[in-house]
Amino acid sequence: MEAHKAKILEVCNGIRKNTLMETLDIEYVDVGENFLIARMPVSPRVYQPDGVLHGGATVALAESVGSAASYVFLDGNKFFVRGIEIAANHVKGIREGFVYAKASILHKGRTTQLWEIRVTDEEGALISNCKLTTIALPKEG
Template sequence: MNKNEKLQHFNDLCKNTLMETLNIEFVAMGDDFLTAKMPVNSKVHQPYGQLHGGATAALAESVGSAASNFFIELESQYVNGIELTINHIKSKREGVVFATAKNIHKGRSTHLWEVRVEDEEGDLISICKLTSIVLNKKS
């Protein structure tokens, strides 16, 4: 599967999920990263008209968890996020944010990701750390 097919596969998996509700779309990937984007509008605002931290956290966990799929046996394993820490640096009212996950640690049972959430100008909105656990599917 080439990169475009993998991105399309990830986007297809998002149908009828929170990712579709938040309009999260996987847009780029490389050997050491995966990037998704999310529009910033009233659907993801908190009551004061700014990007909700929970929406940002959902974006970060979505891209980090999806990136873990690069490193597992999809037929017999799956990934769950087990810890997410996030620091919000700057507010955002409209436009688009991009979350890029880069692997820090790739173990057999856990993966650690740094996820940078930036706006269209490349300004840092939030910085996140995600720990995922690799689990075996039940037969």
């Protein structure tokens, strides 16, 4: 099982090159039966003007991990995955360290999926709670 988890994380981290995930230094760090976790460092690169984590960077992290989870759990060789709606409630600011985003499936339909993404700090305190809807589009041929 550990080798399988390592392979999934290797694939997820391998597709970051030349993407927003690489720009924001998002790294996939854990996967389970129905979840995927990514982390992002909090530094001036992702601050809003007053020196705390920008909500847009948080949402980019949430959509990245939710979409990657859809890719992993729906067989990305057969489908293109696209985020079609995201909502976020930001409840706490953070200035340093890492934030962790855990995407957990709420609904796994054939066409649409609903993910809850909890973004927490290193101690597990809630920073943002997000919901992402993804759509799976069949690849041709």
